[in-house]
Amino acid sequence: MNTTTDVTTDARADARAAQIADEAGERRFNELLASESRVEPSDWMPEGYRKTLIRQISQHGHSEIIGMQPESNWIARAPSLKRKAILMAKVQDEAGHGLYLYSAAQTLGVDRETMFDQLITGKAKYSSIFNYTTPTWADMGSIGWLVDGAAICNQVPLCRVSYGPYGRAMVRICKEESFHQRQGFEILLELMRGTDAQKEMAQESVNRWYAPALMMFGPPDEDSPNSKQSMAWNIKRFSNDDLRQRFVDMLVPQAEILGVTLPDAALRWNEERGHYDFGDLDWSEFHEVLAGRGPANTIRVSRRREAHENGAWVREAARAYADAQAESRRGLVA
Amino acid sequence: MTSPGDSGMRETWPLWEVFVRASRGLSHVHAGSLHAPDEIMAVRNARDLYTRRAEGVSVWVVRAAAITASDPDAKDSFFESPQGKEYRHATYYTESDAVPHL
Ligand SMILES: [Fe+2]
Ligand SMILES: [Fe+2]
Numbered sequence: 001m002n003t004t005t006d007v008t009t010d011a012r013a014d015a016r017a018a019q020i021a022d023e024a025g026e027r028r029f030n031e032l033l034a035s036e037s038r039v040e041p042s043d044w045m046p047e048g049y050r051k052t053l054i055r056q057i058s059q060h061g062h063s064e065i066i067g068m069q070p071e072s073n074w075i076a077r078a079p080s081l082k083r084k085a086i087l088m089a090k091v092q093d094e095a096g097h098g099l100y101l102y103s104a105a106q107t108l109g110v111d112r113e114t115m116f117d118q119l120i121t122g123k124a125k126y127s128s129i130f131n132y133t134t135p136t137w138a139d140m141g142s143i144g145w146l147v148d149g150a151a152i153c154n155q156v157p158l159c160r161v162s163y164g165p166y167g168r169a170m171v172r173i174c175k176e177e178s179f180h181q182r183q184g185f186e187i188l189l190e191l192m193r194g195t196d197a198q199k200e201m202a203q204e205s206v207n208r209w210y211a212p213a214l215m216m217f218g219p220p221d222e223d224s225p226n227s228k229q230s231m232a233w234n235i236k237r238f239s240n241d242d243l244r245q246r247f248v249d250m251l252v253p254q255a256e257i258l259g260v261t262l263p264d265a266a267l268r269w270n271e272e273r274g275h276y277d278f279g280d281l282d283w284s285e286f287h288e289v290l291a292g293r294g295p296a297n298t299i300r301v302s303r304r305r306e307a308h309e310n311g312a313w314v315r316e317a318a319r320a321y322a323d324a325q326a327e328s329r330r331g332l333v334a
Numbered sequence: 335m336t337s338p339g340d341s342g343m344r345e346t347w348p349l350w351e352v353f354v355r356a357s358r359g360l361s362h363v364h365a366g367s368l369h370a371p372d373e374i375m376a377v378r379n380a381r382d383l384y385t386r387r388a389e390g391v392s393v394w395v396v397r398a399a400a401i402t403a404s405d406p407d408a409k410d411s412f413f414e415s416p417q418g419k420e421y422r423h424a425t426y427y428t429e430s431d432a433v434p435h436l
Binding site: 042089092093096099100103106112113168169172176315316318319321322325326 | 346367368372375383386387
């Protein structure tokens with residue numbers, strides 16, 4: 001039997017051993033980052049790294065899941081069977097992206113029920129772009145071209161993030177995303193080749209989505225205090241403003257091919273910088289939407305909650321059926 | 335011993351690891367994971383989640399809890415044995431570099 005002193009000594013020895021293990025783990029972690037290698041779930045990692053990743057990956061997953069809503073809104077009303085099938089395939093991809101990301105987040109020790117809960121109780125954030133509404137068919141074009149386009153711009157560098165499961169999910173996602181942007185571009189292209197009313201519909205939609213799409217990269221660098229640490233951890237590879245610039249530079253020639261005008265009076269080529277200059281964005285709008293006061297925040301979360309709650313009996317019944325099957329197999333064996 | 339990614343009974347459905355064979359003659363390769371109530375649903379979900387673009391001709395699913403992995407804390411000593419044994423690689427034998435078909 002241990003005396004009190006022995007217990008204290010043991011506890012001290014344990015604490016010391018844990019500290020030594022932590023120090024070794026931290027050294028190893030820093031080596032992995034320095035050599036651009038990957039951190040895997042069973043490796044030691046700083047608490048801040050784990051927490052930041054859980055937040056980033058789960059928010060990303062939530063965005064994919066909520067992101068299905070503005071488009072599913074149009075599946076039944078898409079103008080042809082082909083367009084319905086394409087839109088359905090895209091929305092199905094987004095569901096898959098959500099699942100890949102939730103799985104990646106789970107490897108960090110958060111469970112899926114917790115993430116679902118945070119989403120349907122409005123505690124979790126997701127990309128504020130999905131709080132805008134989709135009143136016209138052209139919005140399916142704008143979402144694909146601008147929203148998926150911005151997402152790709154953001155996601156391609158994330159294929160090389162330091163956390164292995166996240167990087168692997170991003171590789172899979174990026175492979176699937178490229179069709180999303182192209183199908184959106186072609187929706188707009190087809191409208192721009194159509195009647196005056198169709199052209200007008202396309203332009204009006206681009207007018208609404210352009211600025212929110214640019215804001216998807218997040219606030220300007222000087223207002224993005226956590227970016228530096230994330231870049232040091234290799235879980236963010238380029239700054240918000242760099243990615244935004246890269247996106248604008250890609251958009252301008254694409255808009256010319258479409259024949260749409262990007263709604264930005266300040267947009268012009270800057271010979272000196274070798275980039276397009278563009279106008280200031282309305283960040284008060286961004287913060288309003290982020291704070292829950294966008295056009296569709298309430299409906300997005302309540303739809304998600306309804307779907308989750310209405311599906312509860314299916315999940316439970318399937319579980320009960322599987323348990324019963326397993327039980328009767330055990331009965332047969334015995 | 336650990337089972338990668340298993341969260342025990344906290345989830346309504348257990349976690350499964352998915353392996354996909356891209357075409358005949360290739361190995362099944364780990365593609366990712368998913369939740370499903372039983373193996374039949376796991377195989378179906380795996381098809382829907384990991385082979386929407388004809389990525390596979392066959393899928394395996396294994397309960398994450400049934401996988402035994404090497405102890406992550408013991409990795410240095412556990413994988414020590416091949417170290418310093420370069421003679422297990424053909425490249426170790428340089429004298430024969432110039433000899434044809436060897
Ligand atoms: Fe996606
Ligand atoms: Fe997408």
